[in-house]
Amino acid sequence: EAEVAQSPRYKITEKSQAVAFWCDPISGHATLYWYRQILGQGPELLVQFQDESVVDDSQLPKDRFSAERLKGVDSTLKIQPAELGDSAMYLCASSLRAGGQETQYFGPGTRLLVL
Amino acid sequence: AQSVAQPEDQVNVAEGNPLTVKCTYSVSGNPYLFWYVQYPNRGLQFLLKYITGDNLVKGSYGFEAEFNKSQTSFHLKKPSALVSDSALYFCAVRYNAGNMLTFGGGTRLMVKP
Numbered sequence: 001e002a003e004v005a006q007s008p009r010y011k012i013t014e015k016s017q018a019v020a021f022w023c024d025p026i027s028g029h030a031t032l033y034w035y036r037q038i039l040g041q042g043p044e045l046l047v048q049f050q051d052e053s054v055v056d057d058s059q060l061p062k063d064r065f066s067a068e069r070l071k072g073v074d075s076t077l078k079i080q081p082a083e084l085g086d087s088a089m090y091l092c093a094s095s096l097r098a099g100g101q102e103t104q105y106f107g108p109g110t111r112l113l114v115l
Numbered sequence: 116a117q118s119v120a121q122p123e124d125q126v127n128v129a130e131g132n133p134l135t136v137k138c139t140y141s142v143s144g145n146p147y148l149f150w151y152v153q154y155p156n157r158g159l160q161f162l163l164k165y166i167t168g169d170n171l172v173k174g175s176y177g178f179e180a181e182f183n184k185s186q187t188s189f190h191l192k193k194p195s196a197l198v199s200d201s202a203l204y205f206c207a208v209r210y211n212a213g214n215m216l217t218f219g220g221g222t223r224l225m226v227k228p
Contacts, residue, residue: 004158006158033216040220040221041220041221042205042218042219042220042221043159043205043218044218045216048215056215059215091158091159093158100147100209100210101147101166101209103149103161103164104149104161104216105161106151106158106161107158108156108157108158109157109158111156
């Protein structure tokens with residue numbers, strides 16, 4: 001069964017450092033999402049891609065966060081500089097297309113701890 | 116704005132008993148409703164979704180959910196709980212392609228032997 005891949009699974013960094021997370025969606029899925037999940041809460045959307053284009057980044061803190069999906073396949077989420085409050089689980093999800101009824105499939109996540 | 120609420124932080128149930136995890140959504144058009152489960156240090160796994168049609172939706176691992184438009188609810192149910200069902204459950208709503216998938220705060224299900 002195809003899955004969304006993410007790496008690394010865990011990342012510990014010091015504040016003010018740069019971190020990057022990688023996501024490889026299910027093959028053929030045109031839509032890719034990055035979510036942030038703070039412990040004890042539901043995931044919140046950071047950015048949505050349709051192929052290589054950003055279609056929603058309204059919740060992305062653009063002063064320190066950036067995301068790209070250059071070839072419309074895998075994607076990278078970067079934080080620079082990291083702050084203590086960025087400690088969370090970062091989840092990547094993909095769906096076949098962007099329709100409202102489309103199911104999003106999630107990867108295992110990257111747990112970030114900022115010291 | 117679309118929203119979804121899970122009124123219970125935790126649900127405790129004995130193994131073999133039926134379980135219900137509650138979810139209500141804000142009214143704004145015709146919703147698409149989803150349930151996901153999350154095990155410790157894992158991503159979310161899709162359980163089931165309501166799009167249209169039959170109000171009773173059957174999903175993975177014996178779970179089902181009932182869409183109730185008059186009560187704006189989409190409660191998750193299972194006739195007989197297993198200890199392995201213990202996890203964090205999230206309800207989510209989306210209204211159309213232009214809107215984001217909005218998650219509830221999650222409900223921790225504890226099934227005791």
